[in-house]
Each structure stands twice: as C-alpha cells, then as structure tokens.
Amino acid sequence: MKRKPLGGYLYITPLLIGVILFSVYPVIQVIWMSFHEISLADIRSETFIGFRNFKDIFAMEDPPFISVVWVTFAFVGGSVLFHVGAGLALALLLNLGWVKGKNFFRNLYMLPWITAGIMVGYTWSFLFEPRAGILNYLMSLVHLPSQSWTADPKLALPSIIIANIWRGVPYSLILETAGLQSINMELYDAAVVDGANPLQILTRITLPLVKEFILLNLILDTGLTFQVFDTIFAMTAGGPLHRTETFSIFMYYTAFKFGKIGMGSAISLLLLIFSLIIAVIYIKFFRPGKERYA
Amino acid sequence: MIDIVLKGVSKDFGKYLAVDTLDLTIKEHDFHTLLGPSGCGKTTTLRMVAGLEEPTSGDIFIGKHAVFSSKNLINVSPAKRNIALIFQDYALWPHMTVFDNIKFGLEVLHIKKNEVKRKISRILENVHLEGLEKRYPNELSGGQQQRVSMARMLVIEPKILMMDEPLSNLDAKLRSSMRSEIKRLHNNIGATTIYVTHDQEEAMALSDMITVMNNGKVQQTASPLELYDHPENIFVAGFVGNPPVNLLNGRVIKQGLQKVLINSDFLGQINIDNIQNVTLKKDQSVIIGIRPEDITLYSSNPDKNSAEATIITILPTGSETLVEIKLGDKIISAKVERHNSYEINTKVYLAFESHSIHLFDSESGRRLN
Numbered sequence: 291m292k293r294k295p296l297g298g299y300l301y302i303t304p305l306l307i308g309v310i311l312f313s314v315y316p317v318i319q320v321i322w323m324s325f326h327e328i329s330l331a332d333i334r335s336e337t338f339i340g341f342r343n344f345k346d347i348f349a350m351e352d353p354p355f356i357s358v359v360w361v362t363f364a365f366v367g368g369s370v371l372f373h374v375g376a377g378l379a380l381a382l383l384l385n386l387g388w389v390k391g392k393n394f395f396r397n398l399y400m401l402p403w404i405t406a407g408i409m410v411g412y413t414w415s416f417l418f419e420p421r422a423g424i425l426n427y428l429m430s431l432v433h434l435p436s437q438s439w440t441a442d443p444k445l446a447l448p449s450i451i452i453a454n455i456w457r458g459v460p461y462s463l464i465l466e467t468a469g470l471q472s473i474n475m476e477l478y479d480a481a482v483v484d485g486a487n488p489l490q491i492l493t494r495i496t497l498p499l500v501k502e503f504i505l506l507n508l509i510l511d512t513g514l515t516f517q518v519f520d521t522i523f524a525m526t527a528g529g530p531l532h533r534t535e536t537f538s539i540f541m542y543y544t545a546f547k548f549g550k551i552g553m554g555s556a557i558s559l560l561l562l563i564f565s566l567i568i569a570v571i572y573i574k575f576f577r578p579g580k581e582r583y584a
Numbered sequence: 585m586i587d588i589v590l591k592g593v594s595k596d597f598g599k600y601l602a603v604d605t606l607d608l609t610i611k612e613h614d615f616h617t618l619l620g621p622s623g624c625g626k627t628t629t630l631r632m633v634a635g636l637e638e639p640t641s642g643d644i645f646i647g648k649h650a651v652f653s654s655k656n657l658i659n660v661s662p663a664k665r666n667i668a669l670i671f672q673d674y675a676l677w678p679h680m681t682v683f684d685n686i687k688f689g690l691e692v693l694h695i696k697k698n699e700v701k702r703k704i705s706r707i708l709e710n711v712h713l714e715g716l717e718k719r720y721p722n723e724l725s726g727g728q729q730q731r732v733s734m735a736r737m738l739v740i741e742p743k744i745l746m747m748d749e750p751l752s753n754l755d756a757k758l759r760s761s762m763r764s765e766i767k768r769l770h771n772n773i774g775a776t777t778i779y780v781t782h783d784q785e786e787a788m789a790l791s792d793m794i795t796v797m798n799n800g801k802v803q804q805t806a807s808p809l810e811l812y813d814h815p816e817n818i819f820v821a822g823f824v825g826n827p828p829v830n831l832l833n834g835r836v837i838k839q840g841l842q843k844v845l846i847n848s849d850f851l852g853q854i855n856i857d858n859i860q861n862v863t864l865k866k867d868q869s870v871i872i873g874i875r876p877e878d879i880t881l882y883s884s885n886p887d888k889n890s891a892e893a894t895i896i897t898i899l900p901t902g903s904e905t906l907v908e909i910k911l912g913d914k915i916i917s918a919k920v921e922r923h924n925s926y927e928i929n930t931k932v933y934l935a936f937e938s939h940s941i942h943l944f945d946s947e948s949g950r951r952l953n
C-alpha cells in the first residue's frame with residue numbers, strides 16, 4: 291500500500307498555521323522593519339534605509355549603546371545566575387527524603403512567579419522606598435545609613451536585579467525539580483552502597499544527570515530575562531541616568547516615546563541575535579550529545 | 585562465622601505491612617534465595633539487609649554485630665556493611681562509561697590508580713566485557729548491562745553479594761547461561777549471596793537454601809530438595825514445582841497411631857503414614873497434594889481400586905511429556921515418559937504410592953504428614 295503523505299500534513303496544519311502566524315511572521319516583520327524608517331506619527335510611510343537604523347543605534351549618545359548593552363548583560367547575568375543557582379539549590383533541598391511538607395513549600399515558592407511583573411515591581415518599590423520602606427528600616431536596626439536604592443545611580447541596577455531574582459527563582463525551581471525527579475532513586479542507592487558521601491553523590495551523580503535540565507533552564511531563563519520590561523518600568527523606568535535602561539526599556543522609549551518604530555525593530559533584532567549567540571555558547575559549554583544516553 | 589540474622593524484622597509503608605516479623609538466618613558462604621510472588625516483600629527485605637531501607641522494628645545482625653536494631657537505635661550505613669548489590673533494573677549510571685561505572689566504587693574506596701586499572705581489566709575479563717569499557721550503558725544489550733552491574737558488584741570484593749532478580753529482564757536462553765555463570769561465580773569466590781527471584785526453577789537450580797515468602801511472611805526456609813519433598817504448607821507446595829502439585833479435597837475417616845485413613849475426592853480411601861503429632865477429628869477436611877511425577881498412568885486397570893480418568897491434553901516437552909487428565913470434575917496433571925502411546929479422549933487408570941502424598945490441613949494450610 292502506498293502511503294499518502296497528505297494526511298500527515300493535514301494533522302500538523304493547525305500547529306503550523308499557529309507557528310507561522312505567531313512566530314515566523316512577526317520575526318520576518320521585525321527584520322523587514324529594521325531596514326526601514328517608520329515613524330509612529332505616520333506609520334503607513336515606510337522608507338528603505340539599509341543599515342542606517344543599526345548605525346544610528348551604535349552611534350547613539352544618550353544613552354550610549356554600550357551602556358544599554360552593559361546594563362542588559364548585568365541584569366540578565368545577575369538574574370540568571372541567581373535564578374538557576376537558587377532554583378537548583380532549593381530544588382535539591384526540597385528533593386531530600388527527610389524534608390517534610392515538600393508540596394506546601396513547592397506551591398508557596400510559586401507565588402512570585404504567578405504574580406504579574408508590574409505588581410512585583412511596585413511591591414519592591416515599596417520595600418526599597420527610602421523613607422517608609424522596610425529595607426531602610428532594617429538597615430537602621432543594624433545602624434547602617436539609609437539608602438535611596440532605586441534612585442541611587444549605583445544601587446538602582448542591583449535593586450531591580452534583586453526584585454527580578456525574587457520573581458524568577460520559582461521558574462528554575464520547577465524545572466530543576468522536574469530534572470531531579472526524573473532520576474531513578476536506585477542510581478543514588480547504588481552510589482550509597484559503594485560508600486559515596488553526599489558531596490560525591492551530588493557532584494558525580496546528581497549534577498551530571500540534571501545537566502540537560504540546567505542547560506534548558508539557562509537558555510529559557512536567559513530568553514525570558516532579556517525580555518523583562520514591566521518590573522523594571524515600574525521600579526525605575528530605566529533611570530536614574532539610564533543606569534537601569536535595558537534593551538527592552540530602550541526599545542520601548544525608541545519606538546513608542548520617540549516614535550522611531552523602525553529603529554525599535556532594529557533593537558529587537560539585536561536582542562534576538564544576542565539571545566541566540568548566548569544559547570549557542572551555553573550549548574557548546576555543556577556539550578550535550580557528547581554523552582549519549584537516553 | 586559471618587552469618588546474616590534477621591530477628592522479628594517488620595517494615596510498614598504507611599498502613600501497608602510489606603514485611604511482617606521476619607526471622608531469617610543466612611549462613612556464611614551460602615547461596616540463599618528469597619523466593620516468592622511479586623509484591624511479597626523480597627526486595628524490601630533485601631534493601632533492609634543492605635541498609636537502604638530502615639525497618640520499622642526488629643534487629644539485623646551481620647556476623648556478631650548488629651547493623652540494625654530498633655530497640656538499641658543502631659543503624660549502620662550501607663557502605664559499612666561490606667555488601668554489594670545488583671538492582672533489578674541494574675541501576676547503571678547512564679552518564680558514565682562502562683569503565684567509569686565500575687571504577688566509581690573503587691575511587692570512593694581511595695584505591696590507587698594503577699591498582700584500579702588492574703582490577704577493572706581483570707573483572708572485565710571475568711564477565712566477558714573486554715573491549716566495551718568505553719561504551720555507555722544505553723549502547724549495550726540487556727545481557728551486557730547485566731554483566732556490567734555484575735562487574736560493578738564484584739570489583740569491590742564484598743563479603744556479601746545481593747542480587748535482586750538479576751536475570752528477570754533477559755531472554756530465556758541468556759537467562760539459563762547466566763544462571764550457570766552465577767552459580768560458577770559463587771562457587772569460585774564463595775561470598776555469602778542473597779538472591780531474590782520469583783522464578784522457582786531459578787531458585788531451585790542456584791540455591792543452597794531457599795526462603796519462600798508470601799504476604800511479607802516467611803513460609804518456609806529449607807534446601808531446594810527439602811522444599812520440594814516436604815513443603816510445610818499448601819502455599820509452598822503450590823509455588824515450588826512446575827507443573828504445580830495437584831491438589832484434591834478429602835476427609836478424615838479415622839486416625840490411628842501416627843497414621844490416618846482419609847477419603848479423597850475421586851481417589852477413594854488412602855492410608856497415610858507418618859502423621860505428625862496432631863489430633864485429627866473425624867470428617868475434618870484435608871487437602872491431598874500429589875506431584876505430577878508421582879502419578880503413574882495405566883491404560884488398563886491395574887487393580888480394581890484405581891481411579892479412572894480421561895486424557896484431555898498431551899504436552900510433550902521433548903525430555904518428558906505432561907498429560908492432563910480429567911478426574912471427576914477436576915483436571916490434574918501427570919508426568920509420563922517421553923515416548924508413549926497415550927491418546928486424547930481415552931480412559932486411563934491412576935496409581936500412586938501413598939507415601940508420595942502431601943497431606944495438609946485445609947483450614948490452616950499446614951502440612952500434616
């Protein structure tokens with residue numbers, strides 16, 4: 291009997307339409323717009339200008355492009371490092387046999403993640419508030435001087451990073467828990483019988499076996515953190531002095547405050563390229579596939 | 585003597601009692617098998633001896649020392665019990681090569697590098713895995729994985745070996761060749777071995793001693809032949825032996841000195857000697873067990889008391905032939921010589937020696953003779 295390939299395509303058609311409509315088309319649209327001058331005021335007129343949007347971005351002085359890059363990478367790097375680190379540590383803790391109330395804590399830790407980013411931003415703004423905020427109150431208890439946190443050019447970036455860390459840890463916790471629970475318990479038993487201590491079990495058995503999950507966690511979390519907008523916008527709106535202006539904030543101002551849609555698209559495209567480069571670096575670093583196992 | 589002794593060991597998982605006040609002695613150098621149906625608590629028992637599962641109550645000794653005692657709050661860690669284990673699904677570390685899998689236990693013991701190399705290459709040779717040391721577990725066949733887990737167990741030269749259904753994932757042919765390899769291995773190194781299986785033939789073939797378990801309880805501990813010839817209760821009689829023992833209902837007619845006359849369904853009156861020290865009431869119901877090989881079939885009535893039956897199936901295995909016969913409303917089986925002239929739907933007459941009968945109390949299931 292001859293197979294009819296048409297049937298197969300029919301089954302994936304709904305998904306294919308979804309992917310094209312919501313993923314492929316927007317990306318192509320963004321690429322196309324990046325090479326055009328489009329202004330918010332007159333959105334119908336699109337003039338092809340080649341690489342000028344990119345040149346303008348690199349030549350920008352207020353804020354300098356390099357500052358946006360640095361702020362973004364500090365924000366993403368700090369957030370992702372602690373998300374994955376703390377998420378993995380919590381997941382390991384909540385995976386221990388003797389810990390009671392695992393499910394209660396696992397659910398409790400989900401709260402920050404299901405809270406809207408803008409709410410997270412406002413909540414942390416209150417905590418960081420110079421006069422009424424609890425943080426300065428705690429500082430005063432140990433006789434440390436008050437800080438203006440989100441208004442301080444030096445402390446603003448760490449402040450938004452802390453808020454974003456708080457929000458994103460649950461995501462990693464979930465992923466790493468899934469990873470840990472995929473490990474057959476007998477693999478630990480075999481090591482225990484051999485006399486391995488907890489540290490040896492962690493480094494020789496557990497971590498290598500969740501490696502793939504850590505990699506996935508890094509890639510997904512990096513992508514998500516690059517896009518964080520609401521929390522930063524609610525806390526600092528990119529200030530003071532552009533010290534918290536990440537790609538997403540920068541893109542928003544360019545496209546919607548200054549009305550340069552084409553240039554905003556070019557910024558998005560750069561962001562996409564950065565994300566891809568980093569994903570490739572992660573994958574190279576972790577070398578999955580070198581160890582072939584199911 | 586480094587015997588392994590379990591005294592009153594129980595394990596409950598929440599409400600479920602997986603192992604129920606187990607008493608067990610495993611002699612040094614013995615190949616001792618825990619045999620029983622799936623879910624009867626074999627793995628749990630093994631894991632408690634290994635220290636991977638904490639008993640709810642009881643004491644476990646390895647040699648003179650208690651390795652676990654619920655009263656004295658002793659719980660020696662698995663590493664200090666000098667055991668090695670093969671898990672049912674092998675539990676090979678998937679991210680390590682064959683070599684690294686075997687090496688792990690030696691590294692933990694801080695054995696010198698060249699010594700490690702020497703030991704591993706010797707063990708690989710022993711289990712016929714030379715040349716596969718760079719492979720990952722998922723690149724090996726089931727039989728090869730089994731050998732790796734064997735090598736991993738043997739390389740640390742433990743005093744006690746434990747194997748949890750190590751052959752159950754292999755195909756029939758490989759299983760029988762591994763079976764003789766395991767037996768040879770045990771004869772060579774003489775380590776005390778606790779072996780778990782639900783396969784009674786495997787248990788019979790390998791073991792010095794067998795403990796039959798059911799519902800978390802020990803049913804009987806005995807040598808393979810003792811178990812076969814003198815099952816202590818109906819469960820053991822039914823579980824050990826393939827094809828299984830034939831069971832028929834009967835009633836006590838009268839008890840004499842160390843003997844009893846019973847009336848068996850379809851077989852008539854039977855006189856059974858060597859009755860244990862029990863008092864049987866008239867009309868008490870009993871169960872009569874006869875192994876298929878203890879039944880002789882005749883095509884004509886050898887004496888007029890023989891029971892008459894009809895052949896319904898003939899199953900030759902090559903080395904012998906199994907015949908299923910209908911006796912009244914019961915179907916029982918008999919083993920006959922491989923060359924025979926039986927035909928289905930023909931009449932045969934049964935004969936058996938009364939001393940080959942296993943007599944059980946139908947209420948308690950206990951053996952009476």
Ligand SMILES: Nc1ncnc2c1ncn2[C@@H]1O[C@H](COP(=O)(O)OP(=O)(O)O)[C@@H](O)[C@H]1O
Binds near residue numbers: 597
């Ligand atoms: N960790 C556990 N939690 C709950 N029940 C268990 C656990 N381990 C085993 N059991 C139960 O205990 C009984 C005995 O299990 P096991 O010792 O694995 O039996 P076997 O090895 O003889 O098949 C089974 O009914 C099983 O469901």
Ligand SMILES: [Mg+2]
Binds near residue numbers: 623626627628672748
């Ligand atoms: Mg089992």
